[in-house]
Amino acid sequence: MRLTLNDQIIESILFLENKPVGINKLKEISGLKKEEIIKSIDNINAILDMVGSPLTVIKNDKNDFHLTVRENLYEHLKDYYDSRKKIKLSQQAIETLAIIAYKQPITKIEIEAIRGVQVGHVIKQLLEYGLIKITGKRNSPGKPILYGTTDKFLKYFGLLSLKDLPPIEEFDRL
Amino acid sequence: MRLTLNDQIIESILFLENKPVGINKLKEISGLKKEEIIKSIDNINAILDMVGSPLTVIKNDKNDFHLTVRENLYEHLKDYYDSRKKIKLSQQAIETLAIIAYKQPITKIEIEAIRGVQVGHVIKQLLEYGLIKITGKRNSPGKPILYGTTDKFLKYFGLLSLKDLPPIEEFDRL
C-alpha cells in the first residue's frame, strides 16, 4: 500500500501550509478535483494509520484539512510545544476576543458598545499575543481600524476554521 | 512494519520544529540517547520510503535533521511555493541585503559606510519585501536601529540557516 502521486502532492501541501487548508485552496494548488482530493486524504490517513505515524489529517465537515500530530503524543510533547501555556487570558480579554471572533471585522468602538467598557488595553494585549490582527479600515468617517482574528487564534483554540466556532444562536437562548 | 513510540516522538519533534534540528535538541526534548535517536530516524526514513511518503528526513552538513518534502515533488509545487518569482531585486538591493546577511545586526549608517551610497530607500524596500527586519536598537548615542535578515530571506535564498551562508572569507580574496 503506497501513496500515489496525487496523494503525495496533497500531503506535501498540507505539510507546507502548516495550518488548516480549505478544499478550494487544495484544488487551486494541486489542480485536482474535489473528489480526488477527498480520496487522497482518505488514502493518506489510512497509510499514516497503518504505519503508526504520529501525524494525521484532521478534517471538519466544511472540508478543511489539517496535518497535525496525534493527540496521544500530547503528553510527551506538551512541555515544549503547547506554547499556549505562556498566554494568560483575563476574563476581559476572552470576552473581547469572543466578540471579535464572532463579529469580525469590527471596530474598537463597536466592541465597547457591546462590552460597556473601554477595551483599548485589551486589544493591545490581544494584538501582542497575535490572536487578533488589524484587517483594514472601515470606510466611514474617521476611518476606524477593523479587527479580526488570526490563524494563531484558530490554532490556539483548536479550530480548523472560523466556521467551526459554536454557532452564536446557541448562546442566545440561555 | 510500524513506528515505535520513540520513532513517533522523534518524528513529531521534527514535524513541530519545522526546520533542521540538532541532535542535542532532539536528546533534550525526547529524553532519548543519541543512538536511539539515530535508530529512530533510520526507522522513520525506512517507513516513509516504504509507503512512498512525500516527506523524508534529511541531514544537512551540520548534522541537523530536517523533515522536509522530497525533491521530486518540487516541480509539482514550485509554481505556488517559489515566492522568489514574485520579487525583483535591484543590484543595489542585493548588495545591501548581502551586507546585512553577513554583518547583522547592523545599522543603516554602517551599511552606508561599506557601500559608500545612501541605502535608505533600499532598506525600506527590503523591509517591505520582508527580507529584512528591525532587530533592535544599538546601545550607542542616537540609539540607531539595527537590521537583520528574516526567515523569509532564508527561504528565498534556499538557505537552511544563517550558518549555511558561504563563509565571508571566501569573498575577501576577490
Next chain:
Amino acid sequence: MEKVEADSTKLVKIENFEGPFDLLLFLVKNSKINIEDIVISDITSQFLSKLKYENPLDIELYSNFVLTISMLLYIKSRSLLPIDIHLDEEIDERTRIAEGLIEYRVYKKAAEVLKNQFENEKVLIRKDIQLRLDFKDDENWEEMSIVELIMAFSKIAKEVDTSIFKVLEIEKISIDDKIDEITDYLLKNESIMFSSLFTDNITKYELIITFLAILELVKMEKIIILQHRLFGDIKIIRRRN
C-alpha cells in the same frame, strides 16, 4: 480576574438577580421589574459600603459599577419623562443600550465556551516554517561578462601584489598547461570556484597565467563564468555542446 467576576456578581442583590449587567439586562429584556421600583441609592450605598473593605481598590470592578449605575440612572431618568416628549433618537439610544446588553450577555457565554476550549484543547503548536522548499541554487547563478571578470581579477591581483616577495622561485608553468589543468578538472568536476584558483600563496606569475588561461577558455567557448546573484561568488563551469 476570576476574583473580580465573583465579586461583581455579588455586587448588588435585589430580588433574585445578581450582578450589575445581568440585573440591568433582566430589567430591559423582560420588564419584570419596573425601573421605577429600583432605588438606585440603595445599590450605590451597598456598593460604597463594600468599597470601604476593598483594599486595594479594584479599578475594573469600580469602573464597571459606575457604568452600570449611570445606565440605570439614564434609563430611570428617561422613564420619568412624559412619554410624548420622547424623541425618536432618544428611544433609539435607549434601545441601543438595551441591545448592547443583550448582545453582551450572548458573548459572555461564548467567551466561557472559548475559555473552556482554550484550557482543555490538546494543541501542539507547530512552529512556522522557515523554509518551504529547499530551492535549487542553480537559479541564483548568472553569466558574467568579461569586464566583470577582469574587475574581479584586478581585486585579487592587488592583494597578491603585497605578498609577492614571499615567493622567489622561477615558474615553469605555461598558459597551455593551465588551460589543460582547468579543462581536466572540469571534466571530472561539475564546477570550480574562481577563488579556489587563486590560493593564498599564489605567485604573481601564476596568477596572471591562470587569468589568461581563463580568458582563453572563454574565447574558445569551453567554459562559462557564472556569478552568484546574491553573494557575488564566481564559479566556472564547462560549456556543453
